[in-house]
Amino acid sequence: MPNKITFCLTVVFTLSAAVAAIRLRNPVHCALSAALAFAGLAVAFLGLDAEFIAFAQILVYVGAISILSIFAVLLTRGTEVEPTAAVFSRSWITGIAITLGTAAAILVPIFSSSILYKIAPAVASAPVQMIGTELMTHYLLPMEVMGLLLTSALIGAVVIAMSDRPEKKDDSSHPSVTRYPSAESKPATKRDLTTV
Amino acid sequence: MKFNFQGAGIVRGFVETARNFLGSYYDPERLTTVEYPERKLALPENVRTVPFLVYDHDMSGLRCTACKICEQECPAACIKIIKDTVKKSDYLGKSQFQPQVFDIDIAVCMSCGICAEVCPFDSIKMDQVYELATQDRFAPLILHKEQLGKSNAYFHAIHPTDAVETDSLRDEAKRKAETKAAADAAAKAAAAVKPKPEISTTANSQSVGTSATANVEKAVAT
Amino acid sequence: MNSLDQIFVTLKQWLLSYVPTDFQPVGSALLSIVAIIAVFGTAFALTTILERKGLGRIQNRPGPNRVGPCGFLQPMADAVKMLTKEDIVPYAADKVLHYLAPIVLTVPIWLAFAVLPFGRNMSAIELDASIVFFFAVGSASELAVFMAGWSSHNKYSLIGAMRGIAQMISYEVPLVLSTVPVLMLSGTLNLNEIVNAQSGFSFGVGQWNVFTPWGAAGFLLFMIAATAESNRAPFDLPEGESEIIAGFLTEYSGFKYALFFLGEYLGLFAVTGLAVTLFLGGWNAPLAFLNVVPSWLWFFAKFGALIAVFIWARGTVPRLRFDQLLNFAWKFIVPLTLVNIAVAGIWYFSSDHLAYAVRWLICAGIFLGFYELLGRFLSLKRAPRTYRYAE
Known part of the structure; x- marks a missing residue:
């Protein structure tokens, strides 16, 4: 009985965090909610006595993946501006179709696998x-x-990341293109800081 | 002895700090700081904090003549002076006003020392006290004439060079004023041989007063 | 002497005997929590004052000595000051995240202490994969640092947070990789069993991992990575006060700031406890005849010694520049940890063929040779550094 209560709490927690990750406006809040959902999943694994998977889940997903997504959010667009467009896509039929397809792709192998008919061992660890x-x-x-x-x-x-070659700073190497006439009089920009 | 493997500098640094750590327990000479309330370092002569007023002998000999130059020059406007109504004779024997009220708000004072520079009577000088903290922000930080007035001996103690120079200038001015007065008296005595109208004596005494002030100003300028 | 060794275990069992049977698991957990919070809370207070005094001595000054005897009540004064300060939340801050960040930092770090063996039979919970648990709960601090920096709505906070995350991600790799040789050689992820694997004595000296070439190298690499992971000098760029005010702590004051401070020190304590457990034989005595001293005393003696090393390093090494920090992690420490894993493999497979001294020298030679060559290679293009004022 206490196990079932814990499980229900975990499910409610994880699902609400997952919904928040989709519904919230601010992408940073979404990323943090996703991290919460990952943590909830880890708790669910703990409930199944799968300690190693649970810790690995936290280590990889909470510790690395969510940080990665936060980095992606911060590097790609301004988080200061609240998006004005609706969160739900207007083409909701496509969305539902994709959702159903994904769910089917996951559920069909699960229900057709032989693991469902195996008898669980007494000690699951x-x-x-x-x-x-x-x-x-x-x-x-x-x-x-x-x-x-x-x-x-x-x-x-x-x-x-490497394809972005830094453009040449030294214009004096192209004497035909003198965009800065005073380039010669400028002090050398390259300074070896280690030999100051 | 110098080893040159990778990271040798870091190791040498660790050795150095370990020597500092242990050495500071065995050799008090290594300690670079002074434990403040127990021990105080002697201040350099030119340290200045807030102004104070110099007097000769006692408070009645306050050099300040309430001329208000410092009040006008103060960039922070922290000086407040009210003239007394009666005049007193100063060290040159000339009668001058004295301040009835002389207040300095040291919460506002920024220790620039301009007041001390502009004072023609060598009255206002910069003090070296630095333990000025109080429990209240307002009243205790306004210093009155009684707190500001300090003896010439104190001035000698904190700014010896400046005090000696000031004293010599003042002695010079006083000597000049005395010779001038003596010369005037002699001239007056000579003039008294020839009969003159009564009015001229009062005019003479006024000229003595103005010349004495001019002398002091000349002394300050030099 | 055995009774003194097990005094805390006996005390806990005696206390639990007054608790009804149904509540004994909860009571046991609560007692462990209280003990851990009391011990490491005190250690936090002691470390702050000892660190300030030690740093003072390193800089040839006496350090704080005003509050109480020799200044040892300074932590109390600091605590009163912290708690009575006004708690300011910036107007533009993300209030919820700003409030949550110190909690998210501090709470998981307390969890990490649950798996550390403080003495014989003295770990709060017994887990099969306790070291994975340790690193898992430690990874939440990155999120907390980001939350603090981003929610403050301050450019210095955000710069500090980004620096903090980049640094912690970079140094988590060598931190975990430097523990791999220990896990390989002892064949378990359980910290208690790792300590047991180091409990033997050869020639009267404890068989600690740090006395093997891969253990010594792993210990040094682990200590460097741990310094960076706990944001301590010389790797304190996230809060480099000379550059970005206080980094992600800029907009924190009062008790929240104190919580961050506490969390940082607890992170240091946890990772130090792990270093003691993995490399310094845990609660084992260094010499066979010293076994009479209680095991928990050994653990805390080693713990204190390592904390002193951290303070020493803070007083010695100046702060790195950010590119130096990342280059140091990815170009130097990570390759060395990988080499160290290979060295541990050689050590393991040569045990049947070579004498102890010979394989010790071979393994140490491989690692040191690689270290020297890598160091020389990385400093090839650099002119020798000259100093204008020093020397």
């Missing part, structure tokens, strides 16, 4: 050692593929 061994033997290929995917994403991000 999975020791960390077992998780590690399974990852390194049975699930080695998926893990490697995921690692490769993340690495390529990382390299792609670096490439995108």
Whole structure:
């Protein structure tokens, strides 16, 4: 009975945080609500005695992913201006269709899997050692593929960030284009600060 | 002894601070600060905080003549002077006003020292007291004539160079005034041989007074 | 002597015997919470005054010595001052987040103490993956720093928060990676078992991880990353007062400011406790015959020594520039932690083939060689630094 109460509280908490993440106007508030929802999910994992997954959830999602989304929000647009457009898209039929499609894509494999008919073990805890061994033997290929995917994403991000070459500051190297006639009289801008 | 591996500078820094840490317990000479209320450092001569008024001998010998130059020059307008109604004779023997009220609001005073620079009577000088904190923001921070007045000996104690110079100038002025007065008296005595109209004696005494003031001003200017 | 070692455990059981059976789990948790808050709250007060006195001595001045005997009541005076100050919230601030930020910083950090073993049988909760729990609750402080900086609606606060997040994310990587060799060699994520793995004695000296080459290197890397993670000098850029007033703390006053202060010190204490547990043998005695001293005394002795090292470092090293800070993390510390993991692997697999001294020298040589080469490589393009005023 206490477990059910805890579960219900967790569900209410997580769902309301998730709804707030969609409904709130300020993108920073949305990102923080998403972090709350992630934390609620971690509590749900704890209720299932999946300690390691719960802590990993907090470590990765609350600690890293939500910070990442906050960075993205702050770097892309001004958070000072409240958006005037409605939060809900006008093309709500498309939205509902996408939602249903996503839900189906998740639910169909769940309900068609054999895991539903397995009898749950008496002690549900999975020791960390077992998780590690399974990852390194049975699930080695998926893990490697995921690692490769993340690495390529990382390299792609670096490439995108690097493509912004800094424009040349030294105009005196192009004597034909003298946009600043007093360029020669200017003091050298490049100063080696380490040898002051 | 100098090792040059990566990060050697950091290690040397750690050694240095450890030596400071231990050394400050064994060698009090290392301590660069003074524990203030118990020990006070001697102030340099030119330190100035708020103004004070110099008197000779006692309060009745206040040098201030309530000329109000300092009141007008004060950029912060923190000086308030009200002239007394009766005149007193100053050290040159000339009769001058004295201030009935001389207040300085040291909450407003910014210690610029302009009042001391403009004073032609060497009356207002800059003090060196610095423990001026009070419990109340208003009344205790307005210093009256009684609190401001301090002896010439005190002036000598805090600004020896300035005080000696001022005294010599004042002695000079006094000597000049005395010789002038003596010369005037001699001239008067000589004039008294020849009979003259009665009115001239009063005119003479006035000229003595003005010349004495001019002498003092000349002394200040030099 | 065993009774003295277990005095707190016995005390807790004696107190619990007066509690009805149904409420004993709750009572046990409450007692642990009270003990942790009391001990580390006191440690916080003591550390603030000792830090100020220590820093003073490092700078050749006596430090605070006015309030109470030798100034030791200064924390009380500070507390009264903090609590009686006006709590100012900026008009343009995001009121809710501004209010929540100090709470979000402080509360998770208290949780981190739950898994630390303070002595034999003295950890508040027993978890299989306690070190993951420790890092998980520690990661909430980044969110708190961001909330504080963003909600204040002040450009200095925001700059401080962005600096803080970038720094904490960068240094969380080496912080976790430097613990990996310990987890590899002891084969567990449970802090109690990690301490037990270091409980043996060889030649009368404790088998602590710090006495192995990978342990010594990991300990140093962990300490550097921990300094940065707890925003302490020389990595105190988020609140670099000479540049951005007080960083994300700019708009905080009174009790909220005190909470931030408390949270920062608690973060330092937690990560120091973890360093003691992972590398310095936890509550184990350093020499075999010193086992008579109670285990919790050993833990707090090591804890205090490490705090002193942090204060020493604060008094020694000047603050880094921001690009130096990130370069130091990503180009120097992270590669070194990766090399250290490889060294730990070599150490593990050579145990059957080589004598102890030989493999010690080989492993230390590999790490030190890499350290020296990487350092020289990174400083290749730089001219030697000359100082105008020093030396």
